[in-house]
Amino acid sequence: MNPTKPMNPTKPMNPTKMTTTTRRQALLDAMKATALLAAIPSWAVPALAEGEADAEFTDYPKTFNPNNPNSITRLLDIRKIDGLITPADQFFAIQHFNQPEVDPVAYRLKFTGMVRKDVQFTLEDLKKMKPVDVIAGYECSGNSPRGMQALSSCGKFTGVPFSAVLKQVGVTPKAREVVFFGSDHGQQDVVFRQQTFKLEQQFGRSLTLENAMRPEPILAYALNGEPLTRRQGFPVRLIMPGWYGVANVKWLAEVHLQEDRYVGNYQARWYRSLKGVGGTGEETDPGTQWVETEITRLQLKSVVARVRKSGTAHNVIGFVLNDGTPLKSVEVKIDDGSWQKATLDAKNTKFSWKLFSYKWEGATPGEHTVVSRVTDMEGAVQPEAGDLKRKKTFLQDNSQHPRKIKIA
Secondary structure, three states, X not given: OOOOOOOOOOOOOOOOEOOOOOOHHHHHHHHOHHHOOOOOOOXXXXXXXXXXXXXXXXXXXXXXXXXXXXXOOEOOOHHHOOOOOOOOOOOOEOOOOOOOEOOOOXXXXXXXXXXXXXXXXXXXXXXHOOOEEEEEEEEOOOOOHHHOXXXXXXXXXXXXXXXXXXHHHOEOOOOOXXXXXXXXXXXXXXXXXXXXXXXXXXEEEEEEHHHHOOOOOEEEEEEOOEXXXXXXXXXXXXXOOOEOXXXXXXXXXXXXXXXXXXXXXXXXHOOEEEEEEOOXXXXXXXXXXXXXXXXXXXXXXXXXXXXEEEOOEEEEEEEEEOOXXXXXXXXXXXXXXXXXXXXXXXXXXXXXXXXXXXXXXXXXXXXXXXXXXXXXXXXXXXXXXXXXXOEOOOOOOOOOOOEEEEEO
16 A cells, blocks of 8 residues: 555645735736736846946836735846846745745644655754755746746755755655645645536645755755745745746645655646647647646746946846756847857856846947847757747746847
């Protein structure tokens, strides 16, 4: 018999204390920039060197607001990027349920299922272990041009390697799947054929044991040298460098080892990619095979974030998100010109977002289009929007994003 527990526990994990507000709509709100209320951002534009000024982007909707005071979702205004590390109070944040308030003294991280023995770790237990730092840049898998790429950030996380903790706990021979449950929970529609059940759900995501035991995943308790904020999963969260945000489970409450695949809502149903392969790509074409895949590792992507005037030239600044595969090149194109090689920042790390810049000489006053593309060492090239037409789901939109700017 397989000693696993039910796949989707329906009660929040004690001893955490929960808020009552659910945030099912938060994801949709963040995806629709035009639905965001206008307001003045709470942080100032980074100080510019003498003679520098930001060119105006004309593709932002007037309603774009990265700091809507009526939402617990936080968006990053990428026009404000001024270095490799995103400040904690600007770091994007989004969730499906609530943002639980967890008592750090009463906190216990449980290991259950196919482990040698059930174990609980306090926050102090984890802090006593040998710490590691990882600079991780990632995005929500729903991040896209329609949301002005605002669901992405990069920070320095401190914690302990998950593999080291699991080795202390011990795993039984038949364990194959590692399920991470957060303290966040709420009502969720679960569809089975023609039936819909409204159930209390706890957020959960899983990894294969092989992926979980790699050196990259950490149990993080600090961001940029300070304790995690509530938005960022205080007191402990999982960080999966090179993976989409959904895999980086916040408010981590329980780690469950099991033999069977985990089929929770946010693993098997919501976070899937559906793409047509072969044939014409039409839905009714029998020659087209419709392939479903899980949302896991970051797809290769670059974005132009700022254009700053410096003397007689303009500096095009942007970032790359990917799974850690070494990059071959980043290129920038102005209007209908040719692709020009950009320069990658020397401070970039394997799993950070990779900052790049391109010196644009001779910019003429008026409207212009600026776009970037990235190529990695394995030959993958960032696709154009048209290349993704066969993908039916909006997740993993890593298409090139032409930006509209106005040169004064």
